[in-house]
Amino acid sequence: MSFFKKMREKMFRSSDRLSEDLDALVEEGADTEPAPRQTEAEPAPEPALAPQTQPRTPAPLILDTPVTDAAPTPPPVAEPAPTPAADSDEPAPPHPEPAPTADPNPEQRRPGFFGRIFGQTEEPRRILDDAMLESLEEVLIQADMGVETALRVTANIAEGRYGRRVSSREIKEALASEIARILDPVARPMPLYPSRPQVVLVVGVNGSGKTTTIGKLASQFRAAGKSVVIAAGDTFRAAAVEQLQVWGKRAGVPVLTAPEGSDPASLAFDAMTKAQAEGADLLMIDTAGRLQNRADLMEELAKIVRVIRKKDPDAPHNTLLVLDATTGQNALNQVEIFRKLADVSGLVMTKLDGTAKGGVLVALADRFGLPIHAIGVGEQIDDLAPFDPEDFARALMGLDD
Numbered sequence: 001m002s003f004f005k006k007m008r009e010k011m012f013r014s015s016d017r018l019s020e021d022l023d024a025l026v027e028e029g030a031d032t033e034p035a036p037r038q039t040e041a042e043p044a045p046e047p048a049l050a051p052q053t054q055p056r057t058p059a060p061l062i063l064d065t066p067v068t069d070a071a072p073t074p075p076p077v078a079e080p081a082p083t084p085a086a087d088s089d090e091p092a093p094p095h096p097e098p099a100p101t102a103d104p105n106p107e108q109r110r111p112g113f114f115g116r117i118f119g120q121t122e123e124p125r126r127i128l129d130d131a132m133l134e135s136l137e138e139v140l141i142q143a144d145m146g147v148e149t150a151l152r153v154t155a156n157i158a159e160g161r162y163g164r165r166v167s168s169r170e171i172k173e174a175l176a177s178e179i180a181r182i183l184d185p186v187a188r189p190m191p192l193y194p195s196r197p198q199v200v201l202v203v204g205v206n207g208s209g210k211t212t213t214i215g216k217l218a219s220q221f222r223a224a225g226k227s228v229v230i231a232a233g234d235t236f237r238a239a240a241v242e243q244l245q246v247w248g249k250r251a252g253v254p255v256l257t258a259p260e261g262s263d264p265a266s267l268a269f270d271a272m273t274k275a276q277a278e279g280a281d282l283l284m285i286d287t288a289g290r291l292q293n294r295a296d297l298m299e300e301l302a303k304i305v306r307v308i309r310k311k312d313p314d315a316p317h318n319t320l321l322v323l324d325a326t327t328g329q330n331a332l333n334q335v336e337i338f339r340k341l342a343d344v345s346g347l348v349m350t351k352l353d354g355t356a357k358g359g360v361l362v363a364l365a366d367r368f369g370l371p372i373h374a375i376g377v378g379e380q381i382d383d384l385a386p387f388d389p390e391d392f393a394r395a396l397m398g399l400d401d
């Protein structure tokens with residue numbers, strides 16, 4: 001199974017809900033009349049799916065300096081189709097699928113997949129009218145895409161399709177490409193700079209996944225040959241420090257700590273001194289996420305920034321905001337708040353595995369346009385993936401191929 005197939009499965013165990021809602025929406029309003037042949041009215045037949053059916057090479061999470069946009073990915077290598085062993089005991093399938101050949105008459109490509117299975121002549125289709133658009137908006141809002149974004153997305157897919165009879169598959173394809181279009185400009189790997197150390201300040205509310213993300217990133221940087229130092233800047237919570245030490249060990253990266261309750265800025269300064277002395281490539285600084293007292297937190301973050309700037313006026317080079325996807329629309333408020341507390345340069349969205357709230361990422365991209373560097377898809381060290389807009393959009397729509 002390809003890496004992306006696995007990731008899609010992990011990413012949206014429950015995105016089936018959105019997919020099922022879209023199927024139901026079309027089926028509910030489907031006309032029962034046999035379909036008249038739609039030549040001009042119908043949108044182009046199924047878009048070519050070939051690129052998605054191929055295993056795709058993930059975009060790199062880590063870029064080498066100098067920073068470049070979208071590093072080229074090598075062409076995908078198709079997995080060879082399994083061939084039955086000559087001496088296999090398996091009985092031959094009763095109707096072996098003939099090898100695919102060029103369709104001589106695409107106009108008569110009916111019945112479709114569902115038709116073949118259920119003996120129908122056509123998959124359900126529904127006229128894309130105001131009622132359907134309204135239902136579509138509701139489905140997207142339920143998937144946490146936010147009202148504004150849901151309205152814009154539905155308006156855009158209505159263009160050129162309004163009044164036509166559409167299938168669920170066509171709607172999903174149209175939504176996926178519209179969503180990918182919104183996400184494309186924000187899908188950016190974390191930039192690497194020549195500064196040594198490159199200072200990465202990691203902010204976010206408690207429990208959003210900061211510690212886990214730092215551990216996963218440190219492991220990926222190490223695997224890319226970078227030397228990394230971590231500073232456990234949430235000095236007020238012993239458990240947070242211990243957790244970071246566990247992740248440091250897993251990633252094979254030293255974790256600098258300070259006595260409980262001591263000044264995080266002083267730890268950051270010491271960590272900066274050590275990282276500079278050792279010639280480390282990266283210094284990742286964990287921070288507290290107590291939003292209960294915003295003024296304190298703002299002062300704490302500002303002080304960390306002030307002291308590390310004494311060592312390097314350009315630091316921090318990245319300020320990553322870690323967001324928990326399961327909080328849905330709350331993530332939007334968190335971006336608003338943390339943008340006031342710190343100069344957020346990019347986002348990492350965690351816990352996208354097994355949540356039906358992945359749509360919030362589309363709302364985030366649409367509203368803030370902040371780069372999304374990576375997504376967390378599990379609790380293991382390797383469960384941090386580059387953010388691929390097309391894969392994400394298709395997974396969100398339950399399109400697996």
Ligand SMILES: Nc1nc2c(ncn2[C@@H]2O[C@H](COP(=O)(O)OP(=O)(O)OP(=O)(O)O)[C@@H](O)[C@H]2O)c(=O)[nH]1
Pocket residue numbers: 204205206207208209210211212213234239240243289350351352353375376377378379383
């Ligand atoms: N399923 C899943 N769980 C995650 C992911 N990222 C983090 N978690 C879990 O979320 C919980 C909180 O993660 P932490 O990394 O401790 O969060 P934090 O922001 O550092 O929280 P504090 O230590 O309380 O400040 C842990 O149980 C993690 O295992 C993810 O991508 N998927």
